[in-house]
Amino acid sequence: MTENAMLDGKVILVTGAGGGIGRDIALMAGAHGARVVVNDIGAALDGRGEDKGPAERVVEEIRSAGGTAVASLDSVAEPEGAQRIVSVALDAFGRLDGIVNNAGILRDAFFHKMSLEEWDRVLKVHLYGSFNVSRAAAPIFKEQQSGSLVHMTSTSGLIGNLAQANYSAAKLGLVGLSKSIALDMRRFGVRSNCIAPFAWSRMISSIKVDSPEQQERVARLQQMTPAKVAPLAVYLLSDRADSVTGQIFCVRNNEILLFSQPRPVRSVQREQGWTPEQIADHAMPALSASFHELDVSSDVFTWDPV
Incomplete structure (x- = not known):
């Protein structure tokens, strides 16, 4: 446990x-005093398959470092x-104080080739999954008058990327x-924020590298490790962030x-309204x-990233 255990208890x-x-x-939440529920179904990048090992291995890492953790193997995609x-x-542990909605899969395809299954599956894990977990926790947070939610968004949605209509x-x-969660639940002391992470991980290792520009982009991403994202998430889960909500x-x-x-x-107006031609x-x-x-x-x- 770190000296400044921001998530103690x-x-x-x-x-x-x-x-x-x-x-x-x-891992960082555990190092900062949190008791951690490590959820992962152990699926492949496209959401297929099941391997109980990854969640259990992370639990063991947290315990080996002196922390407390348990594994959860259920899917977020269904309520x-x-x-x-x-x-x-x-x-x-008898309580729940914070959630990081991080589970996700990729099924990239150009829009005119994207199947309904590719569309539906990605939304089920990312968007429905975040709703499902947040909604399951909402009554608990309301009753205890506190709670923090951190959702992983992406610049693919905030700005745009090719072949990712479902993910974006x-x-x-x-x-x-x-x-909406931040607005609806602030009277109960519940906070909700988003992080768009840049990090080289399995999620983006499938990026198509078919040009020098893409090779350069991937090279930059490979410099950005997932560990760089963790400090902000831990901060947002802590009481030190009690005034931070609804931010990206x-x-x-x-x-x-x-x-x-x-x-x-910018706006324009006409006292008599507009015709299509005037527009x-x-x-x-x-x-x-x-x-x-x-x-x-x-x-x-x-x-370049600093």
Whole structure:
């Protein structure tokens, strides 16, 4: 346990914690005094298969370091599984103080080739999964008048990326979910925030490298380890962050960024209203100066990580 145990006495649940970002968050939470529920079904990157080993291995890592942890092997994709995951925390430790909704899968495909199954499965794990786990915990947080939720979003949703309509929709949907939870539950002392992580992990190791630009992007990502994301998550789970809610953060190696949220940037009006022709002749030319480019994440993050 670290000298400054920011999560001392808290029970923290981390989904998808068998590897990558989730593992590092679980390990750091344990090192900062939390009793940790390590949830992972041990599935392949596309969500198929099952291996109980990853969750158990992370539990052993936490215990070997002097911490306390238990494993949960249920899937977040169905409400019943999420309820069982939350029940593991209550059965093992008698309470639940924070959740990191990190579980995810990828099934990349260009939109005109994406199947309904590829669309549905990704949303079920990322968006439905985060709702299911958060909703299962909501009555507990309401009753105890406290709780912190950290949701893993992505610049694929916040900005955009090719061949990820399912993933992008789920990750941007998470931003709306987090904001709604923050609004609805602030009177109960419940906080909800998002992190968009840049980190080389199994989740992004499937990125297609078919150009020098993509090779350069992957090389930059490989410098960013999952361990860089964990400190912000641990902070947001702690009481030191009791005034932080409804925000979107990004971690990019040693950088922590705060993302903007959609707000009006320009307006036009006519006292008599608009005809389609007037919109074409006057409104769009005026508004177009503030149009966003059709860019992707790598177009925005052009500087090298520090």
